[in-house]
Amino acid sequence: MIKVRELKFSYGKDKQILHGLNFEVKEGEIFGFLGPNGSGKTTLIKLIMDLVDYDSGDIKIFGKSMKDSPEEIKNKIGFVYDSLNFYPHVTIRDFKNISKYFYKDFNKAKFDEYLTKFDINEKLKIKNLSKGQSAKLMLANALSHNAKLLILDEPTAGLDPVVRKEVLMYLQEFIEEEDTSVLICTHNTEELDRIADYITFINNGEVVFSKDKESLREEYRVIRGSKEDIQVLDKIIGINYQKYYSEALIKIEDEDDYKRMIQNIAQENIKIPNIEDFMYYYTMIL
Helix, strand or coil: CEEEEEEEEEECCCEEEEEEEEEEECCCCEEEEECCCCCCHHHHHHHHCCCCCCCEEEEEECCECCCCCHHHHHCCEEEECCCCCCCCCCEHHHHHHHHHHHCCCCCHHHHHHHHHHHCCCCCCEHHHCCHHHHHHHHHHHHCCCCCCEEEEECCCCCCCHHHHHHHHHHHHHHHHHCCCEEEEEECCHHHHHHHCCEEEEEECCEEEEEEEHHHHHHHEEEEEECHHHHHCCCCEEEEEECCCCEEEEEECCCHHHHHHHCCCCCHHHEECCCHHHHHHHHHCCC
């Protein structure tokens, strides 16, 4: 679906943003792309959509280059930004009529269904939409032209918890009903815990890890204990020292070594990490 190989990008000669990225989004997969602010996530989206040129490497979407087949590829992609950038005085009805010229398979009836589901009046102008309504409008547009790939760039940024949950619910419903792959870039770890199958974590322009979510949960543990308990652990990714206790994220590379390490640790002080744990410990300084 998407294959990225040895992708490099820099601003000018001295500021390299991406350092040879490699990853693959497979058919039917919900692929979470995670990283702190400034890690290169948004830059990557721009490169995939051919909005900026990369220095070297290769990007293939549906087996083709965006530079060679832009119209064919973009017709198969539904895109949701973190904000709606469109003519502010245009009504949603006009927005719908314009969209059919961008996407050859645009389904006006399906778009209208989403407007009804989202309780959005098509007489409203873009400039009068709330943040939540804008997000729903972009989602309705992305889901109404038979897209085979959804690319979501911080799709719920700035939304209140109720609207964020609602947007994710409709997104999950669509994914379950359609044969669609998803690339979601976000720093919201809760979203990825909820919907992603595969996680790629990027920091400082490099891939730190790229694995399916279940493997991550099998291969890592968060251990809580005294400072002395934590310091004797092996394969430590990061340590969080607190006044009364300490925590560490460790990687399990050998089952016998792991059992030896935790033999004096109470079971309630060992937990399976969530996505937030990975982001926290992989970005901290030991």
